[in-house]
Amino acid sequence: MNLTDRVAVITGGAGGIGAALARRFAAEGAAAVVVADLDAAGARAVAEGVGPVAHAVQLDVTAEEQVRALVADTERRYGRIDLFCANAGVATEAGLDATDADWDRAWRVNVLAHVHSTRAVLPGMLARGQGYLLHTCSAAGVLTAVGDAPYTATKHAAVGLAEWLAITYRDQGIRVSALCPQGVDTPMLAEGLAAGHLGARVIAASGAVLHPDRVADAVIAGLAEERFLILPHPEVAAYARRRAEDPDGWQAGLRKLVRRLRS
Numbered sequence: 219m220n221l222t223d224r225v226a227v228i229t230g231g232a233g234g235i236g237a238a239l240a241r242r243f244a245a246e247g248a249a250a251v252v253v254a255d256l257d258a259a260g261a262r263a264v265a266e267g268v269g270p271v272a273h274a275v276q277l278d279v280t281a282e283e284q285v286r287a288l289v290a291d292t293e294r295r296y297g298r299i300d301l302f303c304a305n306a307g308v309a310t311e312a313g314l315d316a317t318d319a320d321w322d323r324a325w326r327v328n329v330l331a332h333v334h335s336t337r338a339v340l341p342g343m344l345a346r347g348q349g350y351l352l353h354t355c356s357a358a359g360v361l362t363a364v365g366d367a368p369y370t371a372t373k374h375a376a377v378g379l380a381e382w383l384a385i386t387y388r389d390q391g392i393r394v395s396a397l398c399p400q401g402v403d404t405p406m407l408a409e410g411l412a413a414g415h416l417g418a419r420v421i422a423a424s425g426a427v428l429h430p431d432r433v434a435d436a437v438i439a440g441l442a443e444e445r446f447l448i449l450p451h452p453e454v455a456a457y458a459r460r461r462a463e464d465p466d467g468w469q470a471g472l473r474k475l476v477r478r479l480r481s
């Protein structure tokens with residue numbers, strides 16, 4: 219898929235990776251870019267920066283009726299949605315001390331919101347025999363996020379759901395990509411690093427912390443190839459292979475890195 223004349227919706231579009239995708243999709247010639255986020259002012263600022271093809275919508279991705287309304291309004295306005303980017307996500311930086319409320323929020327934003335948006339957008343895509351779902355997961359979904367149990371578990375679930383969707387709907391014209399970056403220079407990681415969180419420090423020590431525009435480059439390339447796994451950090455493929463082939467060795471290596479960072 220290329221973005222020329224496409225109608226794209228991006229959740230979590232007010233900042234970081236989502237904002238970079240909005241800018242890049244417009245630059246690639248998208249017909250419309252809907253920037254949706256809990257943060258209404260942030261979404262408006264991004265849409266204004268992108269220009270007339272973009273508009274902002276405030277929504278909470280955990281509220282299914284709001285997601286349904288977003289999809290219905292966009293289809294009414296532009297006639298279709300070609301690409302739905304379920305990109306909003308939350309980290310907790312907590313282990314077993316994470317509260318049930320933390321787990322619930324991570325589950326609702328990182329996983330259930332992908333179910334809700336897919337439920338809403340799929341009928342129109344299936345009727346047209348084409349459509350693209352880009353689900354922002356994380357390298358944490360194919361590896362592990364040290365220091366964040368809810369993030370690790372929910373991002374693994376998000377990759378599992380994306381893979382299930384890809385297998386189930388590919389023959390009906392639906393393409394699915396799971397975007398799995400490692401460190402990206404966005405408020406999510408910057409706040410963790412500023413607070414000295416172990417998880418953020420492990421990410422920073424495990425590879426380059428990319429500018430969100432570099433993630434957008436990888437997305438454009440991945441969509442062009444209609445590749446399932448989009449890895450802005452290519453080394454994540456080698457890490458995942460190592461983890462699959464030798465889980466104990468992989469875990470030992472990660473524990474060693476954690477010990478080094480803690481000392």
Ligand SMILES: NC(=O)c1ccc[n+]([C@@H]2O[C@H](COP(=O)([O-])OP(=O)(O)OC[C@H]3O[C@@H](n4cnc5c(N)ncnc54)[C@H](O)[C@@H]3O)[C@@H](O)[C@H]2O)c1
Nearest residue numbers: 230232233234235256278279306307356399401402404406
């Ligand atoms: N930054 C990284 O290092 C990194 C690495 C891998 C994956 N990711 C993933 O990338 C995605 C984007 O994150 P980012 O790094 O740009 O962080 P970010 O915090 O800058 O952006 C996340 C956006 O999601 C929005 N959001 C959160 N909860 C929402 C809700 N309930 N409804 C609507 N919007 C909501 C926030 O307002 C924010 O604008 C997330 O899914 C994140 O897990 C980030």
